[in-house]
Amino acid sequence: MHTILILGGGKSTLFLIDFLAESCQTKKRKLILADIHLASAQAKLKNRANTQARQLDIEDVESRQLLIKEADVVISMLPAFMHPLVARDCLDFGKHFFSASYESVQMQEMKSEIEAKDLFFLNECGLDPGIDHMSAMQIIDFMKSKNQEIISFKSYCGGLLAPESEDNPWKYKFTWNPRNVVLAGQGTSRYIEKDDLKFVPYHQLFKRLETIQFPGLGDFDGYPNRDSLSYRTVYGLENISTMLRGTLRRAGFCKAWNVLVQLGMCDDGFQMNLPENTTLRQFLNSFLPYDPRLSVEEKLGNLIPDFDFPTWEKIQWLGFFGNDLLPKTTGSPAAILQAILEKNWKLYPEDKDMIVMQHLFEIKSTEGNKEIRSSLVCFGEDSTCTAMAKTVGLPLAIAVDLFLDGKINLKGLHIPVLPEIYNPVLAALKNHGISFREEVRIV
Amino acid sequence: MHTILILGGGKSTLFLIDFLAESCQTKKRKLILADIHLASAQAKLKNRANTQARQLDIEDVESRQLLIKEADVVISMLPAFMHPLVARDCLDFGKHFFSASYESVQMQEMKSEIEAKDLFFLNECGLDPGIDHMSAMQIIDFMKSKNQEIISFKSYCGGLLAPESEDNPWKYKFTWNPRNVVLAGQGTSRYIEKDDLKFVPYHQLFKRLETIQFPGLGDFDGYPNRDSLSYRTVYGLENISTMLRGTLRRAGFCKAWNVLVQLGMCDDGFQMNLPENTTLRQFLNSFLPYDPRLSVEEKLGNLIPDFDFPTWEKIQWLGFFGNDLLPKTTGSPAAILQAILEKNWKLYPEDKDMIVMQHLFEIKSTEGNKEIRSSLVCFGEDSTCTAMAKTVGLPLAIAVDLFLDGKINLKGLHIPVLPEIYNPVLAALKNHGISFREEVRIV
Numbered sequence: 001m002h003t004i005l006i007l008g009g010g011k012s013t014l015f016l017i018d019f020l021a022e023s024c025q026t027k028k029r030k031l032i033l034a035d036i037h038l039a040s041a042q043a044k045l046k047n048r049a050n051t052q053a054r055q056l057d058i059e060d061v062e063s064r065q066l067l068i069k070e071a072d073v074v075i076s077m078l079p080a081f082m083h084p085l086v087a088r089d090c091l092d093f094g095k096h097f098f099s100a101s102y103e104s105v106q107m108q109e110m111k112s113e114i115e116a117k118d119l120f121f122l123n124e125c126g127l128d129p130g131i132d133h134m135s136a137m138q139i140i141d142f143m144k145s146k147n148q149e150i151i152s153f154k155s156y157c158g159g160l161l162a163p164e165s166e167d168n169p170w171k172y173k174f175t176w177n178p179r180n181v182v183l184a185g186q187g188t189s190r191y192i193e194k195d196d197l198k199f200v201p202y203h204q205l206f207k208r209l210e211t212i213q214f215p216g217l218g219d220f221d222g223y224p225n226r227d228s229l230s231y232r233t234v235y236g237l238e239n240i241s242t243m244l245r246g247t248l249r250r251a252g253f254c255k256a257w258n259v260l261v262q263l264g265m266c267d268d269g270f271q272m273n274l275p276e277n278t279t280l281r282q283f284l285n286s287f288l289p290y291d292p293r294l295s296v297e298e299k300l301g302n303l304i305p306d307f308d309f310p311t312w313e314k315i316q317w318l319g320f321f322g323n324d325l326l327p328k329t330t331g332s333p334a335a336i337l338q339a340i341l342e343k344n345w346k347l348y349p350e351d352k353d354m355i356v357m358q359h360l361f362e363i364k365s366t367e368g369n370k371e372i373r374s375s376l377v378c379f380g381e382d383s384t385c386t387a388m389a390k391t392v393g394l395p396l397a398i399a400v401d402l403f404l405d406g407k408i409n410l411k412g413l414h415i416p417v418l419p420e421i422y423n424p425v426l427a428a429l430k431n432h433g434i435s436f437r438e439e440v441r442i443v
Numbered sequence: 444m445h446t447i448l449i450l451g452g453g454k455s456t457l458f459l460i461d462f463l464a465e466s467c468q469t470k471k472r473k474l475i476l477a478d479i480h481l482a483s484a485q486a487k488l489k490n491r492a493n494t495q496a497r498q499l500d501i502e503d504v505e506s507r508q509l510l511i512k513e514a515d516v517v518i519s520m521l522p523a524f525m526h527p528l529v530a531r532d533c534l535d536f537g538k539h540f541f542s543a544s545y546e547s548v549q550m551q552e553m554k555s556e557i558e559a560k561d562l563f564f565l566n567e568c569g570l571d572p573g574i575d576h577m578s579a580m581q582i583i584d585f586m587k588s589k590n591q592e593i594i595s596f597k598s599y600c601g602g603l604l605a606p607e608s609e610d611n612p613w614k615y616k617f618t619w620n621p622r623n624v625v626l627a628g629q630g631t632s633r634y635i636e637k638d639d640l641k642f643v644p645y646h647q648l649f650k651r652l653e654t655i656q657f658p659g660l661g662d663f664d665g666y667p668n669r670d671s672l673s674y675r676t677v678y679g680l681e682n683i684s685t686m687l688r689g690t691l692r693r694a695g696f697c698k699a700w701n702v703l704v705q706l707g708m709c710d711d712g713f714q715m716n717l718p719e720n721t722t723l724r725q726f727l728n729s730f731l732p733y734d735p736r737l738s739v740e741e742k743l744g745n746l747i748p749d750f751d752f753p754t755w756e757k758i759q760w761l762g763f764f765g766n767d768l769l770p771k772t773t774g775s776p777a778a779i780l781q782a783i784l785e786k787n788w789k790l791y792p793e794d795k796d797m798i799v800m801q802h803l804f805e806i807k808s809t810e811g812n813k814e815i816r817s818s819l820v821c822f823g824e825d826s827t828c829t830a831m832a833k834t835v836g837l838p839l840a841i842a843v844d845l846f847l848d849g850k851i852n853l854k855g856l857h858i859p860v861l862p863e864i865y866n867p868v869l870a871a872l873k874n875h876g877i878s879f880r881e882e883v884r885i886v
Contacts, residue, residue, distance in 0.1 A: 188713050188776075193733040197717070199776065201707030201730075203646035204746075208732055264644030270631050274640070287644075289651055290636035303647075305748045333631075333642070 001028045002404050005071035007058065007086060008078040009035040009044050012176075014385065016077070016393030017044050023401055024050035034067055058082060069093050073400055076101075083107065083123075091117065096403065100126025100396050103415055111413045120408075124415040125399050126392040127355060128157040131376065131429070132245075133234075133415060134395070134422035135436050136359050139374060140235055141419060143363055151241050151369075152362035156212050156222040158248025159388050162352035162379045163217065169314045171250035173345040175353040175380075175388050182266055182338045184225075184247065191228040191244040200224055206258035212248060212358055214375055215437070219251035220356065234417060248356055256314035259304055260337065263287040268334040279323045280340065287333075297321060318344055353380040355387040359436075362443075373439045391434060398428040444471045445847050448514035450501065450529060451521040452478040452487050455619075457828065459520070459836030460487050466844055467493035477510055501525060512536050516843055519544075526550065526566075534560065539846065543569025543839050546858055554856045563851075567858040568842050569835040570798060571600040574819065574872070575688075576677075576858060577838070577865035578879050579802050582817060583678055584862060586806055594684050594812075595805035599655050599665040601691025602831050605795035605822045606660065612757045614693035616788040618796040618823075618831050625709055625781045627668075627690065634671040634687040643667055649701035655691060655801055657818055658880070662694040663799065677860060691799055699757035702747055703780065706730040711777040722766045723783065730776075740764060761787055790826040797822050798830040802879075805886075816882045834877060841871045 004020055006013065017033060024031050025048065034056035035041040041053035056063055058078060068074055068089045073096045076086045083099050084106035090097040091110055096119055103123040114121050124130055132155055143150055159176050174181060189200040189208075200208050205223055212222040228245045232238050249257070260266055264287050274283070281296055288299040300315075301307050315321075318340060328339040347353070354377065361372040380386040399416070402408045402424050409420065416422050429435065447463055449456065460476060467474050468491065477499035478484040484496035501507055501521060511517055511532045516539045519529045526542055527549035533540040534553055539562055546566040557564050567573055575598055586593055602618050617624060632643040632651075643651050648666055655665040671688045675681050692700070703709055707730050717726070724739055731742040743758075744750050758764075761783060771782040790796070797820065804815040823830040842859065845851045845867050852863065859865050872878065 188707060188710055190713075194735070196725075196733055197729050198733065199707055199710075199715070199729050201646075201705075201710055203644075204705065204707065262644075262647065264631060264642055264647065267631055267642075267644055270633075272642070282639075286640050286642050288641075290639055290641065292637070 001030060002072045003030045003032065003070055004073050004075065004400060004404070005032045005034065005067060006075045006077060007034050007056070008076065009033050009037075009041045010077060012386075012389045012392045013077050014044070014389045014393065016075070016389075016397045019394060019397035020400065021045060021048045021051050023397075024048065027405070029404065032067070032071065058085075065089055065093070068095055071095055073098065073404065075099070075396060075400060080104070087121065090121070091119070094119065097121040098125065098396055098400055099123045100130055100392050102129060103413070107413065115412045118411050120403060120411050121413045122399055122403075122416065122421070123413075125396050125421075125425075127159075127388070127395070128357065130395045130416065131391060131434070132157055132357060132359075133417050134426050135357070135374065135376070136235065137417045137419075137422050138426060139359065139361060139372065140237065143361070144236075146365075149364040150237060150361055151364050152360070153235070153237060153240060153242065154210075154222075154244045154246065154360040155358070156220075156246045156248045156360075157357040158220065158355070160248065160250060160354050160356060162354040162387075165348075165351040165353070166250070168344070169310070169317045170253055170256065170345070172253055173347050173351065174342065175347065175386060178338050178342055178345075179334075182334050182341065183268060185223065186266070186268075187226075189224045189226060189228075191224050191242075192232075192240070193242050193244065195241045197229070198224075203261060206254040206261055209254055210246070211251065214356055214358065214377060215439075217356070217377065220248045221251055221254040222246045222248050223254055234415070242362070248358075252310050252314070255308070256311045259300075259307075259311060259315055262304060265333045265337045268332045271332060272330065272336065274326065274329040274336075276329055278326050278329050280319045280326060281321055281323055283326055283336065284320045347383040349383050351383050353383075353386045353388055354378065355391045357436075367442070369443050371441045371443055373441075374436045375439075376434065376436045378434055390432075394429060394432055394434065395425055398425050402428070444473060445515045446473045446475065446513055447516050447518065447843060447847070448475045448477065448510060449518045449520060450477050450499070451519065452476050452480075452484045453520060455829075455832045455835045456520050457487070457832045457836065459518070459832075459840045462837060462840035463843065464488060464491045464494050466840075467491065470848070472847065475510070475513065501528075508532055508536070511538055514538055516541065516847065518542070518839060518843060523547070530564065533564070534562070537562065540564040541568065541839055541843055541846075542566045543573055543835050545572060546856070550856065558855045561854050563846060563854050564856045565842055565846075565859065565864070566856075568839050568864075568868075570602075570831070570838070571800065573838045573859065574834060574877070575600055575800060575802075576860050577869050578800070578817065578819070579678065580860045580862075580865050581869060582802065582804060582815065583680065586804070587679075589808075591806050591808040593680060593804055594807050595803070596678070596680060596683060596685065597653075597665075597687045597689065597803040598801070599663075599689045599691045599803075600800040601663065601798070603691065603693060603797050603799060605797040605830075608791075608794040608796070609693070611787070612753070612760045613696055613699065613788070615696055616790050616794065616796075617785065618790065618829060621781050621785055621788075622777075625777050625784065626711060628666065629709070629711075630669075632667045632669060632671075634667050634685075635675075635683070636685050636687065638684045640672070641667075646704060649697040649704055652697055653689070654694065657799055657801065657820060658882075660799070660820065663691045664694055664697040665689045665691050666697055677858070685805070691801075695753050695757075698751070699754045702743075702750075702754060702758055705747060708776045708780045711775045714775060715773065715779065717769065717772040717779075719772055721769050721772050723762045723769060724764055724766055726769055726779065727763045792826050794826050795823045796826075796829045796831055798834045800879075810885070812886045814884045814886055816884075817879045818882075819877065819879045821877055833875075837872060837875055837877065838868055841868050845871070 031051045033041045034054040038055035045051040075098045080101040210222045212220045225247045357376040359374040378387040474494045476484045477497040481498035488494040518541045523544040653665045655663045668690045800819040802817040821830040
C-alpha cells in the first residue's frame with residue numbers, strides 16, 4: 001500500500017486531489033492532504049475512502065518530518081521557495097518528490113544525492129512548465145527520429161478568460177497569482193531569432209509583440225518571456241536558429257499594460273507612503289511630469305506615444321482618471337497597483353477561464369520546409385473548476401499515478417522531457433480532454 | 444602632536460593630501476597616507492616634513508587596526524562599502540572619523556556609541572554630498588532667520604568638462620568613477636513639485652528634464668536624482684512645496700543617453716556571453732527587434748521616438764553603427780557599455796574638467812516673492828589637478844583642519860548642515876577660489 005502526501009491544498013490543487021483521491025478507491029493507495037487549514041483540506045477530500053486530512057504548519061519542522069516519514073511520495077504544492085525544504089526532508093527520509101514548479105538551483109545541488117539514494121524527483125510537471133515541455137519534446141523527438149531539422153521553435157502560453165467571460169476592455173481577470181501577473185516579465189528577456197541573440201529590457205517587453213492566432217478564437221499578443229536561450233540545451237536544440245518562449249494575452253492587452261509599465265507602476269523596488277485620502281487620479285498623476293497647464297489625461301497622452309482609443313479605454317476602465325480613493329496607500333507601486341487590479345479583475349463565480357498554448361515549429365526536410373502549429377485550448381467550468389487548476393494539477397497527478405503503477409521507471413532528478421515520462425502522461429491527458437491540435441503547412 | 448591617517452590615495456585625493464601635508468609643516472601634526480600601492484602614496488606625499496607613506500591591504504585586519512591606533516583622526520577615501528569597517532575600528536579605538544560619502548545605515552546605527560565615546564564622525568563632506576549641503580544650508584538658515592518662507596528648492600550638480608575640452612558630440616568624458624556614471628539614476632527617483640509627490644522610473648528619467656543655465660556657460664540638462672523627499676527633513680524644510688535634487692549634463696546629453704537606457708544597455712542585472720568576434724553594430728542589434736527588411740539604423744530609428752540629428756550623431760560617434768569589435772564580450776550589458784565608453788570618453792592629459800552646481804530657491808517674503816539662483820563653477824587645471832579632486836578633497840581637508848584646530852567644536856555623528864561646520868568651511872573654500880555667485884530676482 002502506497003501513501004501519497006500532498007503538502008498545501010491551495011486554489012490550483014482541485015483536480016490533482018480529485019484524481020489521486022479517486023485512484024485511492026481503485027488502487028491500493030492512501031492519500032494524505034496536509035494544509036494549514038484543516039477544514040479546507042477536509043472539504044477537498046470529501047471523506048473519500050483511504051484519504052485523510054491533516055493540519056500542518058510547514059514551518060513546524062518536527063510535525064512536517066513526521067508526516068513526510070509516513071509517505072512514499074510527496075507532492076509539494078507550497079509556494080516555490082519552500083520546495084527545497086521539503087525536498088531536503090524527502091532526501092533524508094528516502095521519499096520520492098513531485099512538483100509543478102521550476103527546478104531550482106538548490107534542487108540541482110541535490111542531484112547526485114537523489115541518484116545515490118535511488119529516488120525519483122520530478123519538477124516542472126504542471127502546465128507551464130510542464131505540458132509545454134512534454135508536448136514540445138514529443139514533436140522534437142519525432143522530427144529528430146525522421147532526420148528533419150528544426151530551424152525555429154516558438155512556444156507561447158497564457159492563462160486567460162474564456163471568450164464568454166471577457167466582459168471588460170482588458171479581456172482579462174486574475175485566474176492565477178495576482179502578484180506574479182503584476183511583476184511578470186521583470187528583468188531582461190532573452191531569445192534567439194535567425195541566429196541573432198536578442199535581449200529585451202522590461203520597459204521594451206510589452207512592445208516586442210507577435211500576433212498569435214488560435215483557430216476560432218482570434219488574435220492574441222505574444223511577448224517573449226524569461227531566458228529562452230537556456231532552453232536550447234534543455235530541449236536538445238543547441239544549434240537552432242530561432243528559439244523563443246513567450247506569454248499570451250488577448251490582443252490589445254500588452255499595449256495598455258505597457259502604459260502602466262512606462263509610468264513605473266509595476267515597480268516593486270521601493271515603498272510609497274501616500275496620504276490616506278489619495279485618489280486613483282492622484283496616484284496616476286504622481287508618475288507624470290508636473291505641468292499646471294495640462295490635465296492628467298493630457299500629460300499621460302504626451303508621455304505615451306501612439307496612445308489609441310482601445311488603450312485609453314482600458315486605463316479609464318480601471319478608474320485611473322476618477323477620484324475614487326486608492327484601496328491601499330502604502331507599499332511598492334506594484335503592490336498598490338495589484339490592489340487596484342484585484343478590485344477590478346476579480347472572477348465572478350460563474351466566470352470561465354481558458355488556457356491557450358501554442359508551439360510553432362519550422363522544419364527543414366528533404367521535401368521542402370514546413371511549418372507546424374500545435375495548439376492547446378482548455379476551458380474552465382467556473383471560477384472553482386478552472387482550466388488553470390486542471391492543466392496544472394492533472395499532469396502532476398497522472399505522473400504520480402504512473403510512477404506508483406510502475407509505468408514510469410526512472411530514478412534521479414528530472415523534468416518531463418523524456419519519452420518515458422511525456423508519452424504516457426500526454427496519452428492520459430488526452431483522455432481528460434487535454435490535447436493538442438496540429439496543423440502542418442508546406443512553405 | 445596630532446596624527447591624521449588617510450586611508451586610500453586614489454584619484455580624488457590630490458588636493459586633500461596636499462592641503463593636509465602642507466598643514467603638517469606649519470602646525471604640530473603628522474600625516475600618514477596608507478594605500479595598497481606604497482610607491483603611489485610616496486609620490487603623493489613628496490617627502491614633505493611630518494608625512495609618511497605606508498603600504499596597507501585594507502582587508503588585513505591586524506595591520507589596519509595597528510595603523511588606526513596610531514591616529515587621532517581617520518579619513519576614509521576607500522570605496523563607500525568599506526567605511527563601516529573603518530568606522531567600527533575608529534569607535535573601538537576612540538578615533539575621530541571623516542568621509543566624503545553618504546552616511547550609511549550602518550553608520551547611523553553607531554550614532555549613540557559615537558556620542559557615548561565623545562567622538563566626532565563627519566560624513567558627506569565632499570562635493571555632492573558636501574558643498575551642496577553647506578551652501579544650501581547657509582541660505583536656508585539665513586532665510587529662516589529673516590522669517591522668509593522657502594516654497595521651492597531645487598539643487599543640481601554635475602561633474603563635466605570645461606568648455607575648451609568639450610571636443611566630442613557628447614561634450615562628456617569620464618572625470619569620475621565610470622561605473623557610477625553608467626549606472627547613474629537606476630531605481631526610482633522621487634521629488635515633490637507644487638505639493639505633488641513625483642516618482643520617476645529609470646526608463647523615464649532622462650526625459651524628465653529641466654534646462655539649467657549658468658551665466659556665460661549656456662544650457663545644461665538637469666534630471667532628478669535619487670530620493671529628494673528624504674532631504675526635506677535633513678534640511679529642515681518639512682513643509683516645502685517643491686524640493687528636487689538633480690544631476691547636470693550638457694544640453695543634449697540626456698536625450699542621447701536615454702537611447703542607451705531605452706535599449707537596455709545600462710542593465711546590470713544579468714551576464715551576457717557574446718561570441719568573441721561580436722562587433723559594436725551586432726551588440727546594438729541584439730537590443731533591437733528582428734526585422735530582415737530593415738537596417739540596424741532603421742530599426743533603432745523606429746524604436747526611439749523623436750530621434751533627432753544631434754542624438755544620432757552622439758550614438759554614431761561611439762561607433763555603434765560600425766564593425767569594430769567589442770572591447771569586452773562577457774559581463775552585464777552595463778559592463779560592456781562601460782568598456783565601450785572608457786575607450787571613447789577618456790580624458791587627455793591636458794583636458795580640463797569642470798564642476799557646476801546650482802541652487803534655485805523661491806522665497807515668499809513680505810516684499811513679494813523672489814527667486815535666488817546661487818551658482819558654483821570650478822575649473823580643473825588638467826586631467827590630474829581636476830576640479831573634481833579639488834571640490835571633493837578640499838572641504839574634507841578643511842573640516843579636518845578646523846576640527847584639529849578646535850574651530851569645529853562638535854561631537855557625535857554629523858553631516859555638514861550645521862552653521863558650526865558650514866560657516867568656517869565655506870569661508871575657507873572661498874580662499875581657495877570655490878565660491879557661489881548669487882543672483883536675486885523679484886517675481
